[in-house]
Amino acid sequence: MAWFESGVLRVTDVWESQEDFERFFGERLAPAVEKAGIVGQPDIQLLPLHRRFVAPGVSGGA
8 A cells, every 4th residue: 555644655565575575676666766767765664464354255365
């Protein structure tokens, strides 16, 4: 999910592993952000997921 708060874009993602996120960030996200001309460094916080709920009948939550 993503939202703006006080002029800052905040994003929360759920990844299978920290390594998966780091690979995505290095190979896809960082180059795309640079190409778009966005400057600055993100404040990345990696936190453990304690519980996940997928509503019955909702797909894509595997």
